[in-house]
Amino acid sequence: MNIHAASTDSRVPPENNRLLRALLRQPVDATPVWAMRQAGRYLPEYRKVRERAGSFMQLCMTPELACEVTLQPLRRFRLDAAILFSDILTVPDAMGLGLRMNDGEGPQFERPLRTAADVGRLAVPDPEDRLRYVLDAVRLVRRELAGSAPLIGFAGSPWTLATYMVEGGSSKEYARVKGMMFQDAVTMHRLLDINARAVTMYLNAQIDAGAQAVMVFDTWGGVLTPRDYREFSLRYMRQVVAGLKRESDGRRVPVILFTKAGGSWLEDLAASGCDAVGVDWTTDMAEARKRVAGRVALQGNMDPSILYASPGRIRQEVQIILDSYGPGPGHVFNLGHGVHQQTDPDRLGIMVDAVHELSAKFHSPAGAAAPIQSG
Amino acid sequence: MNIHAASTDSRVPPENNRLLRALLRQPVDATPVWAMRQAGRYLPEYRKVRERAGSFMQLCMTPELACEVTLQPLRRFRLDAAILFSDILTVPDAMGLGLRMNDGEGPQFERPLRTAADVGRLAVPDPEDRLRYVLDAVRLVRRELAGSAPLIGFAGSPWTLATYMVEGGSSKEYARVKGMMFQDAVTMHRLLDINARAVTMYLNAQIDAGAQAVMVFDTWGGVLTPRDYREFSLRYMRQVVAGLKRESDGRRVPVILFTKAGGSWLEDLAASGCDAVGVDWTTDMAEARKRVAGRVALQGNMDPSILYASPGRIRQEVQIILDSYGPGPGHVFNLGHGVHQQTDPDRLGIMVDAVHELSAKFHSPAGAAAPIQSG
Numbered sequence: 001m002n003i004h005a006a007s008t009d010s011r012v013p014p015e016n017n018r019l020l021r022a023l024l025r026q027p028v029d030a031t032p033v034w035a036m037r038q039a040g041r042y043l044p045e046y047r048k049v050r051e052r053a054g055s056f057m058q059l060c061m062t063p064e065l066a067c068e069v070t071l072q073p074l075r076r077f078r079l080d081a082a083i084l085f086s087d088i089l090t091v092p093d094a095m096g097l098g099l100r101m102n103d104g105e106g107p108q109f110e111r112p113l114r115t116a117a118d119v120g121r122l123a124v125p126d127p128e129d130r131l132r133y134v135l136d137a138v139r140l141v142r143r144e145l146a147g148s149a150p151l152i153g154f155a156g157s158p159w160t161l162a163t164y165m166v167e168g169g170s171s172k173e174y175a176r177v178k179g180m181m182f183q184d185a186v187t188m189h190r191l192l193d194i195n196a197r198a199v200t201m202y203l204n205a206q207i208d209a210g211a212q213a214v215m216v217f218d219t220w221g222g223v224l225t226p227r228d229y230r231e232f233s234l235r236y237m238r239q240v241v242a243g244l245k246r247e248s249d250g251r252r253v254p255v256i257l258f259t260k261a262g263g264s265w266l267e268d269l270a271a272s273g274c275d276a277v278g279v280d281w282t283t284d285m286a287e288a289r290k291r292v293a294g295r296v297a298l299q300g301n302m303d304p305s306i307l308y309a310s311p312g313r314i315r316q317e318v319q320i321i322l323d324s325y326g327p328g329p330g331h332v333f334n335l336g337h338g339v340h341q342q343t344d345p346d347r348l349g350i351m352v353d354a355v356h357e358l359s360a361k362f363h364s365p366a367g368a369a370a371p372i373q374s375g
Numbered sequence: 376m377n378i379h380a381a382s383t384d385s386r387v388p389p390e391n392n393r394l395l396r397a398l399l400r401q402p403v404d405a406t407p408v409w410a411m412r413q414a415g416r417y418l419p420e421y422r423k424v425r426e427r428a429g430s431f432m433q434l435c436m437t438p439e440l441a442c443e444v445t446l447q448p449l450r451r452f453r454l455d456a457a458i459l460f461s462d463i464l465t466v467p468d469a470m471g472l473g474l475r476m477n478d479g480e481g482p483q484f485e486r487p488l489r490t491a492a493d494v495g496r497l498a499v500p501d502p503e504d505r506l507r508y509v510l511d512a513v514r515l516v517r518r519e520l521a522g523s524a525p526l527i528g529f530a531g532s533p534w535t536l537a538t539y540m541v542e543g544g545s546s547k548e549y550a551r552v553k554g555m556m557f558q559d560a561v562t563m564h565r566l567l568d569i570n571a572r573a574v575t576m577y578l579n580a581q582i583d584a585g586a587q588a589v590m591v592f593d594t595w596g597g598v599l600t601p602r603d604y605r606e607f608s609l610r611y612m613r614q615v616v617a618g619l620k621r622e623s624d625g626r627r628v629p630v631i632l633f634t635k636a637g638g639s640w641l642e643d644l645a646a647s648g649c650d651a652v653g654v655d656w657t658t659d660m661a662e663a664r665k666r667v668a669g670r671v672a673l674q675g676n677m678d679p680s681i682l683y684a685s686p687g688r689i690r691q692e693v694q695i696i697l698d699s700y701g702p703g704p705g706h707v708f709n710l711g712h713g714v715h716q717q718t719d720p721d722r723l724g725i726m727v728d729a730v731h732e733l734s735a736k737f738h739s740p741a742g743a744a745a746p747i748q749s750g
Contacts, residue, residue, distance in 0.1 A: 173715050175683060182684035225656045225678055227695075261597075264638055264657060281600045282639060303600055308550060309557035320602075340548050 015147040019081040023213055023254035023276045023297050025330040031322060031359035032080035033352050034152070037338030038073040039085045043345055045072050056101040057093075060086050063136035070141045074149055076345060077352045081213075082141060082149050084206070086134055088156030088217055091198050092165045094130035095122055112168030114176070116187040124198045127205035134202075135209040142210030153211030155203050157218035157259075158195035158236035165191070174223055181232060188232065196236040200243035207245050207253050215256040215278070216240060222261025233259065234268055241273040256299055260337060263288070270295045280336035285324035297330040304335045307347040314347060318354040327362040390522040394456040398588055398629035398651045398672050400705040406697060406734035407455035408727050409527075412713030413448040414460045418720055420447050431476040432468075435461050438511035445516045449524055451720060452727045455707075456588075457516060457524050459581070461509055463531030463592055466573050467540045469505035470497055487543030489551070491562040499573045502580035509577075510584040517585030528586030530578050532593035532634075533570035533611035540566070549598055556607060563607065571611040575618035582620050582628050590631040590653070591615060597636025608634065609643055616648040631674055635712065638663070645670040655711035660699035672705040679710045682722040689722060693729040702737040 018032035040046055046069050053059035060066055070085040089107050093099035098110030113119055127135065142151050156164075164170070166177040181188045203214045221233035237257055246253055257269050258278025269277045270292040279288045279300035288298055306317045318333070325331040333355040339348060393407035415421055421444050428434035435441055445460040464482050468474035473485030488494055502510065517526050531539075539545070541552040556563045578589045596608035612632055621628055632644050633653025644652045645667040654663045654675035663673055681692045693708070700706040708730045714723060 173680065175680060175715060175717055178678070178680035179683040182681055182688055222657065226659050228678075261636065261657070282597065282636070284601050287601075303553070303603075305548065305550060305553035306557055308554040313557055340550060342550055 016080055016149050019150050019152075019332060020212060020251070020254060022329060022332045023256065023299075024252060025294075025297050027329050027364065029360070029363050029365050030356045031325075031331050031333050031362065033333040033355040034079050034081040034083065035073075035335050035339050035348060035351075036083075038077075038079060038083065038348070039069045040339060041341045042339050042343040042348075043072055043076070056087075056103075057099065060090060061133045063133055063140050066133075066137040067140040067144060070137070070151075071144055073348075074145075077349045078356065079352060080149060081152050082145055083152040083154065083215075084134070084138060084141060084211070086137070086154070088154070088161065088219075089164055090131060090134060091125070091155060091195075091202055092161055094125040094127070095165075095194075095198065097165060106170040107164065108169045109165065113165050113191065116184060116190075119187050119191045119194075122191070122194050124194055124201060127202045131202060131205070135205055138206050138209035138211055150212040151210060152213045152215055152256075153203060153206030154215040154217060155199045155206075155240075157216050157221065157233060157257075158192045158199060158240070159224075159233035160218050160220045161195045161199070162188070162191050163220045165195075174220070181228070192232060192236045193239075196239040197243075200240050203240070204243070204245050207248050211253070212248075212251070213254045213256065214244065215258060216274075218257065218259040218262065221259040221265075226264065229259075229262070229265060230268065234265065234272065237274075238272045254297075258299070266291045276332065278334070282336075285321055285331075286326065289325055289330075294330075297332060298325065299332040299334050301334070301336040302351070304337055304340050304343070307340070307343045307351065309347075311347070311350045314350050315354040315358070318351060319358050322355070322359050322362065325362075329363075333359070391455055391524050394525050394527075394707060395587060395626070395629060397704060397707045398631065398674075399627055400669070400672050402704050402739065404735070404738055404740050405731045406700075406706050406708050406737065408708035408730040409454050409456040409458065410448075410710050410714050410723060410726075411458075413452075413454060413458065413723070414444045415714060416716045417714050417718040417723075418447055418451070431462075431478075432474065435465060436508045438508055438515050441508075441512040442515040442519060445512070445526075446519055448723075449520075452724045453731065454727060455524060456527050457520055458527040458529060458590075459509070459513060459516060459586070461512070461529070463529070463536065463594075464539055465506060465509060466500070466530060466570075466577055467536055469500040469502070470540075470569075470573065472540060481545040482539065483544040484540065487551075488540050488566065491559060491565075494562050494566045494569075497566070497569050499569055499576060502577045506577060506580070510580055513581050513584035513586055525587040526585060527588045527590055527631075528578060528581030529590040529592060530574045530581075530615075532591050532596060532608060532632075533567045533574060533615070534599075534608035535593050535595045536570045536574070537563070537566050538595045540570075549595070556603070567607060567611045568614075571614040572618075575615050578615070579618070579620050582623050586628070587623070587626070588629045588631065589619065590633060591649075593632065593634040593637065596634040596640075601639065604634075604637070604640060605643065609640065609647065612649075613647045629672075633674070641666045651707065653709070657711075660696055660706075661701065664700055664705075669705075672707060673700065674707040674709050676709070676711045677726070679712055679715050679718070682715070682718045682726065684722075686722070686725045689725050690729040690733070693726060694733050697730070697734050697737065704738075708734070 018028045021028050022032050049065055049069050050059055053065050066085045070082050089099050100108045163177045166180055221229055254275035256276040257274045260280055263283035276297035276299050279298055281301050281303040393403045396403050397407050424440055424444050428440050441460045445457055464474050475483045538552045541555055596604055629650035631651040632649045635655055638658035651672035651674050654673055656676050656678040
């Protein structure tokens with residue numbers, strides 16, 4: 001699919017609102033599908049642009065290039081959403097921590113937060129100033145999409161950002177950030193509050209710039225005890241949700257929360273005020289649906305490793321997940337985590353097509369015709 | 376505590392059977408406590424022996440040195456169990472995969488399994504031949520302990536071993552092993568069956584050599600979907616459990632199963648035929664106890680990162696976990712994962728003493744007096 005030709009393709013409605021409708025649990029004609037990290041290194045056309053940009057951060061910071069790689073997967077696959085190409089660590093970078101993305105080594109901050117004084121010096125960055133490059137990319141992508149698919153904006157959760165900010169990069173044991181949490185909870189709460197305010201402003205700026213749904217990635221909430229999760233991660237996601245603009249251009253802007261490995265806390269997430277909850281593959285969709293009891297939509301949850309399997313096996317797994325969710329609205333098909341770098345792009349296309357084809361029986365063709373209800 | 380002086384210490388009974396009693400849900404005078412990786416790099420005396428041995432594998436393969444490091448933590452702390460110092464990857468090494476342990480890099484196999492033919496060449500190793508060094512260490516440790524604490528033997532789960540055998544080492548995304556699982560389930564089942572038979576023979580040999588309880592570490596079962604977990608991990612742990620000698624010297628030999636990040640599957644683990652289930656810190660002990668409904672004992676579940684906190688905070692967390700489990704038998708206190716390398720050893724001592732002191736109210740002093748019932 002070339003997105004510019006979308007309106008001439010009879011299989012894609014001129015304005016594709018499946019995603020937004022499903023996130024608000026409204027009827028659709030087919031289950032919408034997109035994939036976390038659908039724009040990225042598994043695509044050869046991405047690697048070309050990445051090389052041209054010189055560095056990952058340069059790619060993020062050049063709106064034309066960020067827009068280009070955001071749109072690339074929509075040219076290949078019949079995806080029901082675009083997600084802005086960016087990184088959750090742009091926010092701490094805008095706070096002055098100095099982000100470096102080294103190939104193969106993962107992200108590193110030049111000035112990680114190690115003491116209460118480090119945290120005391122932090123301020124909430126004005127996104128229109130320090131993160132304007134992201135907002136320019138949002139405006140550009142939105143214009144290029146021209147309604148062919150909605151655009152999802154995103155940010156990291158306050159806790160997940162804190163893990164990188166305190167550790168200085170990725171971590172296996174979270175010794176430093178948990179050390180701060182257990183030894184000096186006051187400082188940790190101060191940091192999380194700053195992060196929550198920064199993420200709220202940043203997502204609201206993305207909504208103002210044209211993001212039609214927003215997602216909060218809580219990649220590392222799952223490394224906490226249930227009590228610590230509620231106190232240090234969920235609480236600050238609730239703060240973010242409470243501060244978001246939920247309407248733009250007269251339309252509801254759905255909010256998706258995703259705690260990786262957070263299957264135990266679905267009820268808490270469903271009660272957080274969000275519209276939809278992301279689910280990874282370690283929880284059955286049927287069980288997840290039962291537990292959230294119609295309060296929110298669900299997004300997920302195929303193991304990205306299934307994309308190493310044969311086309312037949314991929315279709316079979318799509319079927320299993322669709323059947324597990326069952327009939328009725330409120331399901332957005334996705335992977336349970338980002339597309340792996342080694343994935344053959346064609347396999348993702350097989351997944352996308354299978355979702356549309358195999359989900360039709362759960363929906364009515366008239367599903368997409370009704371206007372989106374607001375609020 | 377010097378283990379050789381244990382019988383003169385009035386706070387430790389001459390024969391300390393708290394662990395075995397608790398694993399069989401029999402009354403105890405205090406909640407028993409030990410820690411995964413209680414023998415290891417966080418102890419300076421371990422690092423000395425490790426240096427003397429030359430390499431990690433040389434340490435594992437020299438029974439006198441393996442015995443020495445097994446006993447080290449029991450000289451420092453009032454632990455209720457010794458766990459054999461060894462590594463789960465000795466079994467695939469005995470199968471001919473060629474294990475190398477490089478400091479800082481993690482384990483690597485010289486001959487990983489990549490094809491059905493690779494798997495076809497595998498055979499179940501005779502532990503008395505290829506793993507005699509482990510059994511000699513078990514015999515030595517058991518003699519040295521002289522009843523002051525029981526000895527736990529262990530092995531990796533068939534699935535967890537398979538991840539290392541196929542990936543060739545540690546992994547983040549499990550692309551290769553899941554690739555094999557999804558593309559060629561027949562070969563994967565063949566591999567898991569061989570692993571299950573190897574683990575069963577190996578644990579039975581450890582029991583014959585003197586191990587008084589055995590534990591199966593399923594470190595990576597939690598990366599699977601619920602369906603794949605049951606088919607590829609739990610099923611083969613059940614096979615192991617079904618093949619184990621459950622009595623030795625007229626005493627019941629308890630079996631502990633631990634799937635890291637397996638909190639969703641506690642009911643399945645409890646129904647597997649084992650005596651006890653390990654729980655990591657992402658599940659509340661109260662909830663875990665309710666869900667296993669008296670079918671098994673529970674072991675866990677403090678976040679090892681709490682050991683970075685102050686003594687007061689550590690005691691507080693011990694109290695929370697003991698209270699969460701509540702009164703009555705069937706709880707073995709442990710961390711939810713291994714002791715981190717950077718841990719201050721004194722902090723582990725604080726945890727151990729706090730467990731004994733703070734758990735007394737949940738037990739009766741006469742608890743330890745009654746003989747262990749067999750079967």
